Amino acid sequence: MKLFAQGTSLDLSHPHVMGILNVTPDSFSDGGTHNSLIDAVKHANLMINAGATIIDVGGESTRPGAAEVSVEEELQRVIPVVEAIAQRFEVWISVDTSKPEVIRESAKVGAHIINDIRSLSEPGALEAAAETGLPVCLMHMQGNPKTMQEAPKYDDVFAEVNRYFIEQIARCEQAGIAKEKLLLDPGFGFGKNLSHNYSLLARLAEFHHFNLPLLVGMSRKSMIGQLLNVGAVRAPER
Template identity: 55%
Template sequence: MFELKSGDKTLSLSSPVVMAIINVTPDSFSDGGQFSTFENACKQVDKVIEEGATILDIGGESTRPGATDVSVEEELARVIPVIEYAAKHPDIWISIDTSKPEVMEKAVAAGAHIINDVRALQAPGAVAMATNLDVPVCLMHMQGKPETMQDNPSYDNVIQQIVDFLSLRIDYCVAAGMPRENIIIDPGFGFGKTLAHNYELLAKLPELHSMHLPVLIGLSRKSMIGDLLQRNVDERLAGSLAGAMIAAQQGAQILRVHDVKETVDALTVMSATMASLHQ
């Protein structure tokens, strides 16, 4: 059984938990910047907590295909006030979605408990900073970078290359002094992967368990749902829930989603069904 520890907080991952997406950005692919103001972001924090989120993933820089970088100062201005507001809820876990060491440091100081980095701590100084902060860190696989990752992604063996990349990053972080139990892994659905790659990855998710670390999955509303079903972003709930439940059945511990209430409901039905098998 996995658990996360951050300061004096402990989170059991004996059953899947929901991580709510809080994008404090004007150019998010899904919510169109509707939470980019402090007031709206705070309302969304309250809403998803009430709906049953365990973790809030707060991000100030879009990582959608074609996204461009924002400055450290701009990212801090977006996320720190929202983290401070969320930290007033003592039972909630807060994740900072960033690749910048300076943002990691100030976010944890403001109340964040987890670092979620789509670049797997490859920015200069990121490994040292995350190790020093001594909080759980999610390392994600991405082929290329957001500006170009969907230009022409290709693999000889998608699942094996993801496992190889993450294994190298894990070894690097551990060699730098990071406790292995602080690491979470994310195969990076939609980050430098075609439609076929994404569904092969979903089907073969159990192969990630060879690393014996918690697995975070984020496929909510992504193009792998929209392109398959020919649905706009605001019509992808059913597909997103199907993907989340498949991932949970495949052993994913953390589900990063936009639609918290619906995902919590689906997980509750799945858990009740599984529990009845063991009576």
């Protein structure tokens, strides 16, 4: 299995490590530390040297309770960083955004993947993603970043996430986004408590019936901290 974008391919016959580059002042673990272009590029280089084959650039915090940012502000944060990384490194770049304007401009400067926690549900996002022809990651989230952790509830969390993926895949195909362009993210920690997260983790392999790549974001999540008996944002010691 491979993904294709910007004249290059990503071999998915083995796992890849995605390095997270938050260019925001208020993200969960590193907000405010990579705000300048120079610092952002330096951190991308560090992650690439450490083994990251995908760099995910985000200009809007998605932590619980996070406030939305304007289109103009997100463009100013994200586009120069994506362009600088694309010009300097042979690495795939994903852009964590829900805004159609950011989707289009990111594609123009070298982004390879649209990584949208809202699964292209914002007005115009689905059309913008289809126009770019880039691969898209669809993530499940109950609620929105402001309220998602207040009281998440499921009768069967796996069944609901699975059903959501079926619906979103069909929606993308109807808009002209081929199924082979899609990735799926169960959304650990997005509108889910610890029990929900562990249930999804235990059945993660069952999502392979879609025959699509899975993107799993668990770094510095509370579910890992609980298992290791360390804080949620503290990196495990080797």
